[in-house]
Every structure is written in structure tokens, then in C-alpha cells.
Amino acid sequence: MPESYADPSPRRQRSRQQVLNAIRAENGGITRSELSRVTGLSRSAIAEGVQDLLAERLVTEHRVESGLGRGRPSAVLVPAAARGEVAGIDFGHNHVSVAVAHSSGRVLAEHRRTIDVDHQATGALDAAAALLARCLADADLAASDLVSVAAGIPAPLDMKTGLVRSPTILSTWVDLDPARELSTRLGRPIQVGNDADMGAHGELRFGAARGCRDFVYVKASHGIGAGLVLNGDTYRGTLGIAGEIGHTQLPDADNWCRCGNRGCLEAVVSISEIKRQLTHIRLQPEADVSDPSLMAISSDPVAARVITGAGRTLGRVLADLCNALNPEAIVLGGEIGTAGVPLVLGVRESIDRYAQPAAAQDVNVRCAQLGLRSELMGAVATAIRHQAIPV
Numbered sequence: 166m167p168e169s170y171a172d173p174s175p176r177r178q179r180s181r182q183q184v185l186n187a188i189r190a191e192n193g194g195i196t197r198s199e200l201s202r203v204t205g206l207s208r209s210a211i212a213e214g215v216q217d218l219l220a221e222r223l224v225t226e227h228r229v230e231s232g233l234g235r236g237r238p239s240a241v242l243v244p245a246a247a248r249g250e251v252a253g254i255d256f257g258h259n260h261v262s263v264a265v266a267h268s269s270g271r272v273l274a275e276h277r278r279t280i281d282v283d284h285q286a287t288g289a290l291d292a293a294a295a296l297l298a299r300c301l302a303d304a305d306l307a308a309s310d311l312v313s314v315a316a317g318i319p320a321p322l323d324m325k326t327g328l329v330r331s332p333t334i335l336s337t338w339v340d341l342d343p344a345r346e347l348s349t350r351l352g353r354p355i356q357v358g359n360d361a362d363m364g365a366h367g368e369l370r371f372g373a374a375r376g377c378r379d380f381v382y383v384k385a386s387h388g389i390g391a392g393l394v395l396n397g398d399t400y401r402g403t404l405g406i407a408g409e410i411g412h413t414q415l416p417d418a419d420n421w422c423r424c425g426n427r428g429c430l431e432a433v434v435s436i437s438e439i440k441r442q443l444t445h446i447r448l449q450p451e452a453d454v455s456d457p458s459l460m461a462i463s464s465d466p467v468a469a470r471v472i473t474g475a476g477r478t479l480g481r482v483l484a485d486l487c488n489a490l491n492p493e494a495i496v497l498g499g500e501i502g503t504a505g506v507p508l509v510l511g512v513r514e515s516i517d518r519y520a521q522p523a524a525a526q527d528v529n530v531r532c533a534q535l536g537l538r539s540e541l542m543g544a545v546a547t548a549i550r551h552q553a554i555p556v
């Protein structure tokens with residue numbers, strides 16, 4: 166390994182990751198000048214990134230003759246053949262899911278357990294370790310076969326310290342270092358990120374956001390958080406708490422929120438609030454409110470009205486985000502995202518009404534393709550992207 170990679174600057178590490186992502190996103194190879202155009206990085210940053218990736222054997226270089234038989238052959242970079250298995254872990258507010266997958270993204274085993282993650286940090290971390298052991302046993306693998314593991318946590322994470330920050334959200338996790346806690350339990354190094362960011366990456370790699378460079382993924386479940394992908398990369402903000410849209414104040418609301426404020430978006434629009442409203446409605450017999458997915462419920466015409474109303478409220482906040490970021494797509498995920506068309510209609514209506522016309526016209530609103538697995542598959546995608554990074 167070259168001297169320069171032994172202690173890379175954060176800037177060099179970031180460009181290296183951007184270059185790697187761009188090479189992995191391209192089928193059939195990419196040249197250095199195309200990399201510069203796709204990533205927006207300077208030629209020297211591309212040269213450094215490629216040098217590091219070649220030294221780590223994460224990419225290889227091939228010469229391709231120009232089609233006309235003249236001119237210099239161009240060098241294209243392609244990802245090195247996949248090297249092993251990875252694991253992804255998704256902590257929701259009341260579940261833990263774990264998947265073991267091949268580096269190509271093919272899932273080999275997957276398990277989920279219901280647990281009060283918010284109030285039982287230690288129990289949830291132990292449950293993740295137990296589920297991973299089950300997945301490994303099912304796939305006939307040992308922990309040492311895993312080249313990379315990543316986990317999503319449903320709380321703001323301080324990107325500088327790796328600690329859970331918020332004193333009022335996920336209170337039993339405050340000051341915990343989830344990466345260290347999990348590494349100790351799993352015996353492997355681990356990448357930890359915010360759950361909405363993981364959801365965004367799941368949809369980017371395997372779902373509704375494939376091919377998008379600027380989009381917002383909304384995890385709308387017990388809380389509401391947004392994963393922002395800008396210029397093809399996750400945007401976390403200076404501390405790592407960008408996208409906490411659930412605590413945007415709504416003008417006419419005064420419901421108490423778990424953050425201690427009143428009138429927050431997620432105190433008005435949450436899966437528990439929608440289900441509470443649905444219990445007052447005589448639903449069609451096939452609609453089951455206890456089902457975590459709203460897919461079956463949303464075909465009931467009265468339930469659809471409740472969901473569209475929630476979509477309008479959510480869309481009011483997303484309209485402002487469209488003005489600020491001008492995304493090409495908004496992907497609605499989490500349990501509320503499973504509602505489908507009635508939800509999209511409500512969000513669309515508010516964006517058309519409150520966002521700048523050009524920004525509103527440009528943005529495509531759609532539901533997550535991976536349903537309740539966006540965050541889990543995002544953890545798998547993150548593990549694949551981060552494999553073989555020295556820790």
C-alpha cells in the first residue's frame with residue numbers, strides 16, 4: 166500500500182470514495198476524463214483517487230482501442246471482481262433487520278425481529294448480533310467471511326464523534342458509539358449511518374432512485390427523516406443532522422412532539438397517527454390496520470382520503486425542500502411510503518401549490534420500490550461501497 170494511502174486526508178478519502186462510487190455505477194468502464202465530468206472533481210483529485218484504488222486492487226484498468234482504428238487507445242477503469250460477503254443492519258424504532266449478501270448485492274439470508282429499539286439500546290444491539298449470527302448460519306458462513314458490515318440508526322449521528330446526539334430522540338442511545346458497540350459484538354469493523362441516508366442508498370442502488378444524482382428520500386414511519394443525495398453523494402451537513410425534516414414546525418399544529426416542541430411535522434404525520442385516525446373508519450374487510458404496510462389499506466376509498474391528507478401535510482414541508490434543493494425526485498419510503506398512489510397524490514398537490522413552479526414541475530414524486538427494506542438494502546449497499554477500506 167502506498168505511503169500516501171496510509172494516512173489519507175479527509176478530502177482525499179472523500180474524493181477516493183466519489184471516484185469509487187462513479188466507477189461502480191458505470192457498466193462497461195469509465196475513462197478518467199468521464200470520471201472528472203461525472204464527479205465534478207479536478208484532474209489531480211481523480212488521479213490521486215484512481216492511484217489509491219488501483220493500489221488497493223478495488224479497481225482495474227483496461228486499454229480499449231478506438232473504434233476507427235486510429236488515435237491512442239483509451240484506458241477505462243472497471244470495478245475489481247467482487248470479493249466476498251457483506252452484512253447490512255437496519256435499526257427502526259421498533260425492529261431490527263439484518264441481511265447477509267454477496268458483494269453483488271444478492272441477499273443470501275435475512276432476518277427481522279420486533280423490539281423497542283428506542284428504549285432498549287443494549288437489547289437492540291444484542292438482537293442485531295444474534296440476528297447476524299442466524300443469517301451467517303443460514304448462509305453457511307463465518308463472521309470472518311464478511312468483508313464489510315454497515316448499519317443504519319434511526320437518530321441523528323454526530324459525524325465527527327460517531328455518537329448519537331439527540332437527548333430527546335432515542336434517549337437510551339445518547340452518547341453511545343454504535344459503531345464501537347457493534348464492532349465489539351460482531352468482531353468486525355462497521356460503518357454506521359443515519360437510517361434515512363441508508364434508505365436513500367438502498368433506493369439509489371436497488372430501487373426507485375437508480376440513475377438519480379439529486380434526490381430526496383423520505384423515511385416516513387414513526388418519525389420522519391430525509392436522506393439527501395446531492396451531486397450523487399450523501400449530504401449530511403456539518404454535524405451529520407441534515408434532513409431532520411420531522412421537526413419542521415407546521416403553522417396550524419400544536420400537537421406535542423417527542424422532541425419537546427409543539428407542532429412538529431412528525432407529531433401530525435406518523436404511522437401511529439395515521440393508524441389512530443384509521444381506527445375511527447369502518448374499513449373494507451380486507452384492510453388490516455395491524456399490517457405494517459399500508460398497501461392493502463390504501464385501496465379503501467375513505468382510508469385513501471386520510472392518507473392523501475397526510476401526504477398534503479408532508480408535501481407542504483417537502484415543497485420548501487424543493488425550493489431549497491431543486492431535486493429531480495422525491496422517493497417516499499418507510500411504512501407510510503407503502504401507501505402508494507393516495508400518498509403521492511397528496512404530496513404532489515402540496516408541491517404543485519407551494520413550491521416554485523419550475524422546481525415543482527421538475528420533481529418526480531414516487532414511492533420507494535423496496536417497500537420496508539429500503540434501509541436494510543441501503544446498509545447492504547453501504548457495506549458493498551465501503552468494503553476493504555482500512556479501519
Ligand SMILES: [Zn+2]
Nearest residue numbers: 412422424429
Ligand atoms: Zn419535534
